[in-house]
Amino acid sequence: MGFKKNNPVAAKMRSLLSYTNPYSSIAEQYRSTRTNLYFLTKKGGRKILLVTSPRKGAGKTTTLVNLAISMVKGNEKVLIIDANFRNPSIHTILKLQNRRGLIDVIKGIQTFENAVHQTYIEGLDVLTSGDTRTSALEELGTTAMTELLEILSNKYDAILIDAPSVLEAAEARFLASKSDGVILITNKFVTKIEEIVKTQKALEVAKANIIGVVLNEKNNSWLEEYFF
Ligand SMILES: Nc1ncnc2c1ncn2[C@@H]1O[C@H](COP(=O)(O)OP(=O)(O)OP(=O)(O)O)[C@@H](O)[C@H]1O
Ligand SMILES: [Mg+2]
Known part of the structure; x- marks a missing residue:
């Protein structure tokens, strides 16, 4: 993976095991998941992947970011979108500004090009949530959101969306x-x-297509996956 030069931020990414400890068993697990995803994205034509869970706090954001890092190491161009407006945290984990983001692009206040971060991890772009304190939830259900995803799927090999939990x-x-x-x-x-x-x-x-289930285990840093 290419970490760009002069990235003081990268050193702080202790929670990102796929970067800080690439030979650990957990990083190996993320690589295995990445490989399965590779076949689904490249060969199966699936680009827009939603990461969600039954309830909050299961480890969505942690898993998503580590998966994205494994994917760009495999030379894919990956976009992370933070659509968890209830607890946006991609910007925290990747130490990015969140002054503008998805909400502004959907509302037409910012262009995607202005809002997207090209991160210090080569091949990894991130669209943070933006300021979602005001009533932003309905914006995710608009045609503008659907159209944005369509446009972006032509620009990236894979798009990983951090979503809130299904039952909440x-x-x-x-x-x-x-x-x-x-x-x-x-x-x-x-x-x-x-x-x-x-x-x-x-x-x-909702006619959604579950392509895999990850069994995350906090503390022990073990990850099992079942891909269909
Ligand atoms: N495999 C793991 N090993 C150790 N800690 C973990 C692991 N997965 C998650 N955590 C920790 O558990 C907490 C919750 O994880 P995370 O934020 O990824 O969950 P989430 O599903 O995104 O939560 P939310 O629904 O609120 O967005 C974080 O502090 C994270 O660092
Ligand atoms: Mg989260």
């Missing part, structure tokens, strides 16, 4: 319906089987 946020289902595939992050200690079943049903109703 209606907009997650809408976003899932606009994506080519959904990656469901579950947590070994927190997620209940009934919640996974409910989530699966909710996504089915």
